Amino acid sequence: MSKVQEPLREKYRSMTPSQFFYEHRELAGFGSPSRALYQTIRELVENALDATDVYGIMPRIVIVVEKLEERQDFYRITVEDNGIGINPKYVPQAFGQVLFSSKYKLRQARGRFGLGAKMAILYGQIKTGKPVEVYTSPIGFTKIYYYKLKIDIERNKPIILSYAEHDNKTLWHGTRISVVIEGDWSRARSRVYEYIKRTAIATPYADIVFIDPEGNMITYWHSIEKLPRPPKEVKPHPHGVDIEQLKRLIRDVKAKTLIEFLVSAFQGVGKRSAEAFLKWAGLDPGLDPHRLNDSLLGELARKLREYPKFRPPSAESLSPFGPEIIEAGLRAILHPEFVVAVSRRPKAYEGHPFIIEVGIAYGGEIPLSNEPILLRYANKIPLLYDEKSDVAWKVIDPRSFNWKDYMVVFPAPVAVLTHIASTKVPYKGVGKESVADVPEIEHELRNALREAARKLRLYLLQKKREEEAKRRVITFVKYTPEVAKGLATILGDIDEKTVQEMLLSAMKRRLRLDDEEFAKLVQGLEISIEE
Amino acid sequence: MSIEEYIDKADIEARKRALRVFRERFREILEQIKRGENPTIMLPKRTLANTIYDEKRKLLLLGPEKLSRSFFDLHESKKFMQTLLMARIIYEALERNEYPTIRDLYYRGKHTIVYREPGGRKHEENTWDEQRESDSVIRDIEVFTGLLREEMLILSKEKGKVVGNMRIRSGGDVIDLSKMGHGAYAIEPTPDLIEFVDVDAEYVLVVEKDAVFQQLHRIGFWRKHKAILITSAGQPDRATRRFVRRLNEELGLPVYILTDADPYGWYIYSVFKIGSITLSYESERLATPNARFIGVSMTDIFGYKRKKPYLTEQERRNYIIKAKDADIKRAYELRNYKWFQTKKWKIEIDIFLERKAKLEIEALTSKGLRFLADKYLPEKIETGDWIE
Numbered sequence: 059m060s061k062v063q064e065p066l067r068e069k070y071r072s073m074t075p076s077q078f079f080y081e082h083r084e085l086a087g088f089g090s091p092s093r094a095l096y097q098t099i100r101e102l103v104e105n106a107l108d109a110t111d112v113y114g115i116m117p118r119i120v121i122v123v124e125k126l127e128e129r130q131d132f133y134r135i136t137v138e139d140n141g142i143g144i145n146p147k148y149v150p151q152a153f154g155q156v157l158f159s160s161k162y163k164l165r166q167a168r169g170r171f172g173l174g175a176k177m178a179i180l181y182g183q184i185k186t187g188k189p190v191e192v193y194t195s196p197i198g199f200t201k202i203y204y205y206k207l208k209i210d211i212e213r214n215k216p217i218i219l220s221y222a223e224h225d226n227k228t229l230w231h232g233t234r235i236s237v238v239i240e241g242d243w244s245r246a247r248s249r250v251y252e253y254i255k256r257t258a259i260a261t262p263y264a265d266i267v268f269i270d271p272e273g274n275m276i277t278y279w280h281s282i283e284k285l286p287r288p289p290k291e292v293k294p295h296p297h298g299v300d301i302e303q304l305k306r307l308i309r310d311v312k313a314k315t316l317i318e319f320l321v322s323a324f325q326g327v328g329k330r331s332a333e334a335f336l337k338w339a340g341l342d343p344g345l346d347p348h349r350l351n352d353s354l355l356g357e358l359a360r361k362l363r364e365y366p367k368f369r370p371p372s373a374e375s376l377s378p379f380g381p382e383i384i385e386a387g388l389r390a391i392l393h394p395e396f397v398v399a400v401s402r403r404p405k406a407y408e409g410h411p412f413i414i415e416v417g418i419a420y421g422g423e424i425p426l427s428n429e430p431i432l433l434r435y436a437n438k439i440p441l442l443y444d445e446k447s448d449v450a451w452k453v454i455d456p457r458s459f460n461w462k463d464y465m466v467v468f469p470a471p472v473a474v475l476t477h478i479a480s481t482k483v484p485y486k487g488v489g490k491e492s493v494a495d496v497p498e499i500e501h502e503l504r505n506a507l508r509e510a511a512r513k514l515r516l517y518l519l520q521k522k523r524e525e526e527a528k529r530r531v532i533t534f535v536k537y538t539p540e541v542a543k544g545l546a547t548i549l550g551d552i553d554e555k556t557v558q559e560m561l562l563s564a565m566k567r568r569l570r571l572d573d574e575e576f577a578k579l580v581q582g583l584e585i586s587i588e589e
Numbered sequence: 590m591s592i593e594e595y596i597d598k599a600d601i602e603a604r605k606r607a608l609r610v611f612r613e614r615f616r617e618i619l620e621q622i623k624r625g626e627n628p629t630i631m632l633p634k635r636t637l638a639n640t641i642y643d644e645k646r647k648l649l650l651l652g653p654e655k656l657s658r659s660f661f662d663l664h665e666s667k668k669f670m671q672t673l674l675m676a677r678i679i680y681e682a683l684e685r686n687e688y689p690t691i692r693d694l695y696y697r698g699k700h701t702i703v704y705r706e707p708g709g710r711k712h713e714e715n716t717w718d719e720q721r722e723s724d725s726v727i728r729d730i731e732v733f734t735g736l737l738r739e740e741m742l743i744l745s746k747e748k749g750k751v752v753g754n755m756r757i758r759s760g761g762d763v764i765d766l767s768k769m770g771h772g773a774y775a776i777e778p779t780p781d782l783i784e785f786v787d788v789d790a791e792y793v794l795v796v797e798k799d800a801v802f803q804q805l806h807r808i809g810f811w812r813k814h815k816a817i818l819i820t821s822a823g824q825p826d827r828a829t830r831r832f833v834r835r836l837n838e839e840l841g842l843p844v845y846i847l848t849d850a851d852p853y854g855w856y857i858y859s860v861f862k863i864g865s866i867t868l869s870y871e872s873e874r875l876a877t878p879n880a881r882f883i884g885v886s887m888t889d890i891f892g893y894k895r896k897k898p899y900l901t902e903q904e905r906r907n908y909i910i911k912a913k914d915a916d917i918k919r920a921y922e923l924r925n926y927k928w929f930q931t932k933k934w935k936i937e938i939d940i941f942l943e944r945k946a947k948l949e950i951e952a953l954t955s956k957g958l959r960f961l962a963d964k965y966l967p968e969k970i971e972t973g974d975w976i977e
């Protein structure tokens with residue numbers, strides 16, 4: 059190996075994750091005071107939801123944003139939940155060490171990167187110098203634990219400023235966390251409200267209370283008792299592996315042979331399918347996985363990704379809303395006249411399972427608009443920014459989707475909810491705001507939209523028929539007095555009332571309506587003639 | 590003495606008949622309703638496409654196309670209601686010995702239907718908004734009942750006038766049409782109620798222009814030439830047409846029509862003769878198929894083959910008016926109508942289109958009232974120089 063001379067003036071250093079994210083905080087959504095305020099609320103609320111519904115707890119979340127006396131632009135954000143709490147021994151790391159998480163698992167969660175809460179704390183700390191305060195009590199614990207923490211940015215370690223334990227006589231469980239940050243409420247306000255509203259749409263089983271810095275309180279009480287099915291942790295799917303992951307898996311299992319390794323490390327791979335795969339790949343089933351060199355590992359990873367006969371990835375790791383929850387959420391918040399939702403069967407892209415769900419809300423209090431109102435969700439979190447570059451927009455855009463075929467003619471009062479549940483949502487950037495157009499996902503979105511739109515069409519068709527029937531009846535009924543009077547006057551030997559009754563019964567016959575249907579159509583109809 | 594005693598017997602008879610026809614026709618509608626059917630009024634379509642020129646009888650008639658106006662048909666329901674409403678008003682007027690005008694009927698029937706929909710919204714709708722609508726309903730009732738509005742004692746403005754050696758009975762009075770002074774007898778809106786008492790005349794001359802009528806009247810044209818002199822004062826109304834028709838049909842008097850020499854004048858003539866497009870359903874009773882177009886014709890102005898013109902080169906230069914685009918357009922339209930496709934009319938229209946010239950009757954009185962009265966008209970009648 060020849061040594062290359064290092065250029066003298068170049069300096070090298072390494073960075074801890076906390077330093078990296080301190081310098082590049084805009085990557086995580088903390089670029090400006092208004093964005094930071096929104097992002098902080100969002101990270102804390104999503105942690106709170108992750109600690110509740112996933113564990114079968116109906117969430118009760120209180121969000122309070124207060125303006126501090128001491129400085130104009132300092133805000134204290136407090137979020138309290140009734141979740142599973144945090145084991146006190148992990149609290150310092152969970153909130154004081156960037157890239158520490160309980161969610162590095164193959165299972166759907168809102169949080170993912172082990173970053174969110176810490177970014178808020180870090181941002182608050184550097185802008186205001188204030189520590190984070192946490193109260194928490196895990197389920198079954200008889201104490202409530204209190205921590206006041208800061209992050210040692212240089213070393214990516216928590217600094218505990220104070221610690222306390224309190225009695226927990228009522229066996230309260232959950233977490234309450236408070237951070238102080240520099241923010242801009244007036245500019246963040248509408249986004250924050252929109253975020254909370256959209257969160258409420260997706261969690262009609264949650265009680266959410268929000269108190270803003272001006273003292274306004276809004277509440278979203280749950281309208282449904284049902285929780286979404288919780289996700290299960292699963293083993294990786296062979297289609298999704300790369301060399302690094304393969305190495306890690308081999309390190310973590312005790313398997314002595316390749317075939318044992320495949321069966322124990324991957325989901326959906328049994329003895330028979332492992333044999334078939336190895337035969338196809340031309341690999342010896344007896345090889346010791348721990349002795350594979352890099353080129354063989356590369357070969358194995360590639361073959362695993364390419365073998366067409368593995369069972370599709372399991373969707374057990376996913377937690378879709380389910381149609382009932384989507385419909386309840388849309389109904390409770392948007393007050394439409396009609397809702398429909400569909401949950402598609404699981405599909406996969408590159409070994410990652412995903413489920414697409416689409417809900418449509420129509421009419422009622424939804425305002426008329428020249429294009430559908432889009433409510434995007436990925437792993438149950440609402441996406442607010444960069445809507446037009448999202449694959450969901452591409453699919454529902456009236457320029458690509460023929461809404462007319464489904465009797466929707468713009469301007470129309472229509473809102474579309476899309477949800478992508480996946481162990482890996484293909485975000486376009488680190489900001490987690492828009493989803494890339496992966497063909498499989500786009501295809502499923504379109505199928506889901508069609509399926510839901512067909513139901514909307516049936517509804518609109520039925521409605522149109524009813525309206526027409528009603529219009530007919532009203533027209534005929536309103537002219538009936540005049541017609542009856544005319545005939546009664548001219549003929550002289552029959553009175554108006556009788557002619558009217560005869561006309562009504564001929565009308566029912568003509569329109570094939572029984573008395574009950576007819577009564578329903580004319581209920582409340584009043585007619586008078588001003589001569 | 591009750592008011593009835595002042596009313597003419599003929600009126601009373603007409604009313605009775607109209608009332609009876611109404612009852613009969615609308616009884617059918619009630620029967621449909623009783624049977625649980627969709628009440629339907631069948632009417633001939635009153636459109637140009639359904640207007641047929643009967644070449645044999647030389648009449649403009651309604652074609653065979655029927656329109657069924659059903660109450661339980663969303664688009665016809667309102668018209669159906671309007672028809673019943675109008676029928677009732679007319680019926681009531683007949684019963685009460687009234688003589689409504691079409692404008693009266695419009696006002697009597699115009700009212701507001703107020704209805705509140707189940708959703709709570711309140712709507713207001715007029716039975717009709719413009720007189721055009723109610724007039725059209727009256728026409729529908731005429732065709733449905735087979736009764737002309739005159740037979741339903743509906744009045745309209747009097748427009749036509751008549752003088753001549755003739756006595757008529759109207760409303761119980763005998764009127765001598767030769768004793769009208771400088772005035773004339775206004776042809777009443779119900780000419781069928783007129784009775785012809787006696788007449789001493791050889792033909793009927795209808796003049797389009799009121800002014801020319803007066804001039805001819807004052808110089809005693811009708812006395813000298815034994816004519817019944819009539820003016821329609823422009824487009825003839827129904828009463829004038831019916832009156833002319835009766836003179837021709839019942840008294841056997843030939844009818845000559847004098848109009849301006851232009852497409853508008855020609856159309857007036859054709860309305861007298863074969864009927865109008867909008868009212869083609871009345872042609873059977875209003876048209877006078879034997880009416881003759883006496884002039885002023887293009888050949889009178891310019892001459893044709895061996896016929897010499899009535900006007901000199903100089904007079905033509907003075908009196909002729911240049912045809913407007915609208916006149917020319919109208920001439921092309923008339924040329925398409927079947928009833929203008931006779932040899933003589935073709936010559937007329939062709940000369941007009943070639944010369945692009947028109948002439949008013951007044952031009953002939955300018956040449957000399959005596960010329961018109963004592964030369965032009967008698968000569969043309971004598972030599973048979975008219976268009977049939």
Ligand SMILES: Nc1ncnc2c1ncn2[C@@H]1O[C@H](COP(=O)(O)OP(=O)(O)O)[C@@H](O)[C@H]1O
Nearest residue numbers: 105109152159160169170171172173174175233
């Ligand atoms: N409200 C909470 N209730 C329970 N656990 C929490 C709560 N907030 C944060 N945690 C724990 O702290 C960890 C770090 O949170 P965070 O920095 O937001 O990263 P992430 O959510 O991506 O894992 C979470 O993985 C979770 O275990």
Ligand SMILES: [Mg+2]
Nearest residue numbers: 105169174175
């Ligand atoms: Mg998080």
